[in-house]
Amino acid sequence: MDIIYFLTIFAASIAGLVWGILGSSLPGLSASIVMALLLPFTYTLPPMPAIVMLACCYIGAEYGGSIPAILIRTPGTNSAAATVIDGYEMNRQGRANEALGISLWSGVLGGLCGLAMLVMFTEPLARLALLFRPTTYFGLGILGLSVIASLSGKSLLKGATAAVLGLMIATIGTDPISGVSRFTFGSPDLLEGITPLFVMVGLFAVTELMTRTGVPSASIKPGASIRVRLPRWPMMKKISRAQGIGCTVGSLEGLMPGAGGSVAAFIAYNEARRWSKEPEKFGKGSEEGVAAPEAANNAVASTALIPLLSFGIPGSNSAAVLLGGLLIHGLLPGPRLFETNSDVVTGIYIGSFIADISQIVIGTLILPVCIWLVNRPRPYLAAFIYALIVSGTYTVHQSSFDVGIVMTAGLLGYFMRYFGFPFLPAVLGVILGGLIESNYRRSLVLSGGDFGIFFEDPIAIAFFAIAALIVVGALVNEARAAMRARAAWSA
Amino acid sequence: MxxxxxxxxxxxxxxxxxxxxxxxxxxxxxxxxxxxxxxxxxxxxxxxxxxxxxxxxxxxLAPKAKPAANDNEDAEAPWPRAIGMLALGAFYIMASTIVGYAPALFMLLLAVIFYEGMRPSWRVFVVAAGGAAFFYLLFDIVLGVRQPEGLLF
CATH class of the missing domain: 1.10.287 (Helix Hairpins)
Incomplete structure (x- = not known):
């Protein structure tokens, strides 16, 4: 291989990776925004390094979102929402460096797994992606929603209520089929709906700032080491099952345009808990609870390129930015891309590999600084988190209205916390509401109102069956727990 | 219950x-x-x-026995104090439309630091000013993402 060609890929992938990690570690800057900010810098570059830089930026951004999720309970990207659950809990137990190490290691494995799928199975997987219909997406949405059953904490009833509240928030904006506005109250700012990230930042970060104000943060040990602790062999063995689940779910989910890393992360989290030897530790600082979603959302970053490169279908906002990059440089995605511009495709493969491997080195260099920052005195930390929230939120649409949405979500989160409603089902409701409603209605439009269409799609039927199993399993568990509690009460 | x-x-x-x-x-x-x-x-x-x-x-259902308090791990601020924290954010939104991003952020940083119980000192003012300058440079200059412009600045 030409050394210049390799060095160009190397430089582009490292630059893209660093930009992606740093950018998405700022709450509010999603992977797509970070990539969009990079896009103008790539205009002047030749096509190959430009596309490699954007693809590696995507990889870095998918990983970077987990840093604030673990350290300040603020998911940097949508797909890092599931990492908050156990990542932040580990941080509170003074194990931030361990959580970041597990997230880094799982991210690398997930990325490599997704890349292997991308390189080896692009053609058959691309054909599989063509089988996905609106009914399949509806089935996927229902499967995602069923995860609520295990994210509800102590009460399934409260979890379901929180999910309905989330779905209600998701109905705000323009109706996906008829185009009429719903619950916008004449405000143009609400026409696009409520960005899920705002709800997450409000529910997690603002609520945390509100409830912990003036309370000494004794759980975060100030004297703890700031070095990232990458998992050693026993830990690697312990989390390998969760990582395997994350890699599998993420690799398959990435194929589905529109599904995104957040759904993959939640499903992986749920499955990891179901198959874990220590399911009771989930939600209380479980290492597997960090490993599964991180492996999943990093795998998505690679396999999401399959429908994009094969058919030119951008499955997410980030993939759409990458598509923009391809078109700007005169590259037309599709089967011919692999023949006419094989240097670019090979560059993406090699660059992604370099980025995945380099994450370990770059993460190990960046993360101690982040750990040091969050161990500053509480008043300074709270002030800087607040400043980061208001600044990061504003960057999404350059609107102070959005900052107001985040504050409102914070107030909602405060009340939810006070009354004991879990946040995660609400977050899932906001994320999945649009996917479920639009594909349900699209399916019915296609079938002329015949509900039988949902039972003609084998993939959708499989999703419904898994969803039913998850819900029934959770109901049985809750009933058992209630019986045990009653027995203990009467004893 | x-x-x-x-x-x-x-x-x-x-x-x-x-x-x-x-x-x-x-x-x-x-x-x-x-x-x-x-x-x-x-x-x-x-x-x-x-x-x-x-x-x-x-x-x-019969009320459950109240769980024993577990140190200050889950200690929470009383609600008026928590709402006060949110009010600082609302104040920032209003202030940023009048004085602009950097001065409003300086005030927010200062207000939150004091609200969290830090005593006034030259160090607090330096940290708040440094923080406002850092965020201005990061978002407005490095990333090129415009932050709120006020009537005054």
């Missing part, structure tokens, strides 16, 4: 308000069978059912 009863009443209020607002959704010639009001109606019914179930559970 009393909390659950209050929550149930609150949720019924939300369901009622949501349903009333859904009546204002306009009709369209492009409407499908379900229509834009379909999901909101289903969600209203679901929320009412869940709220009633929550209320019924609160009334019927």
């Amino acid at each position: 009393r909390k659950d009863l209050f929550a149930s009443v609150g949720l019924l209020g939300i369901a009622a308000a949501y349903y009333l607002a859904s009546l204002d959704i306009p009709t369209s010639t492009l409407e499908d069978e379900v229509g834009p009001r379909g999901l909101p109606t289903v969600l209203t019914v679901l929320l009412v059912v869940l709220a009633l179930a929550l209320g019924a559970r609160a009334l019927l």
Whole structure:
């Protein structure tokens, strides 16, 4: 291989990776925004390094979102929402460096797994992606929603209520089929709906700032080491099952345009808990609870390129930015891309590999600084988190209205916390509401109102069956727990 | 359990308000069978059912024994103090439209540091000013993402 060609890929992938990690570690800057900010810098570059830089930026951004999720309970990207659950809990137990190490290691494995799928199975997987219909997406949405059953904490009833509240928030904006506005109250700012990230930042970060104000943060040990602790062999063995689940779910989910890393992360989290030897530790600082979603959302970053490169279908906002990059440089995605511009495709493969491997080195260099920052005195930390929230939120649409949405979500989160409603089902409701409603209605439009269409799609039927199993399993568990509690009460 | 009863009443209020607002959704010639009001109606019914179930559970089930307090791990600020923290954010939104991003952020940083119990000192002012300058440089200059412009700056 030409050394210049390799060095160009190397430089582009490292630059893209660093930009992606740093950018998405700022709450509010999603992977797509970070990539969009990079896009103008790539205009002047030749096509190959430009596309490699954007693809590696995507990889870095998918990983970077987990840093604030673990350290300040603020998911940097949508797909890092599931990492908050156990990542932040580990941080509170003074194990931030361990959580970041597990997230880094799982991210690398997930990325490599997704890349292997991308390189080896692009053609058959691309054909599989063509089988996905609106009914399949509806089935996927229902499967995602069923995860609520295990994210509800102590009460399934409260979890379901929180999910309905989330779905209600998701109905705000323009109706996906008829185009009429719903619950916008004449405000143009609400026409696009409520960005899920705002709800997450409000529910997690603002609520945390509100409830912990003036309370000494004794759980975060100030004297703890700031070095990232990458998992050693026993830990690697312990989390390998969760990582395997994350890699599998993420690799398959990435194929589905529109599904995104957040759904993959939640499903992986749920499955990891179901198959874990220590399911009771989930939600209380479980290492597997960090490993599964991180492996999943990093795998998505690679396999999401399959429908994009094969058919030119951008499955997410980030993939759409990458598509923009391809078109700007005169590259037309599709089967011919692999023949006419094989240097670019090979560059993406090699660059992604370099980025995945380099994450370990770059993460190990960046993360101690982040750990040091969050161990500053509480008043300074709270002030800087607040400043980061208001600044990061504003960057999404350059609107102070959005900052107001985040504050409102914070107030909602405060009340939810006070009354004991879990946040995660609400977050899932906001994320999945649009996917479920639009594909349900699209399916019915296609079938002329015949509900039988949902039972003609084998993939959708499989999703419904898994969803039913998850819900029934959770109901049985809750009933058992209630019986045990009653027995203990009467004893 | 009393909390659950209050929550149930609150949720019924939300369901009622949501349903009333859904009546204002306009009709369209492009409407499908379900229509834009379909999901909101289903969600209203679901929320009412869940709220009633929550209320019924609160009334019927015996109250659980209160768990013992577990050091300050889950200690929370009293509600007026928590709302005060949120008010600082609201103040920032207003201030940024008048004095602009960097001065408003300086005030927010300063206010939060004091609100968290730090005593006034030259160090606090330096940290707040440094923080405002850092965020201005990061977002406005390095990333090129415009932050709020005020009437004054």
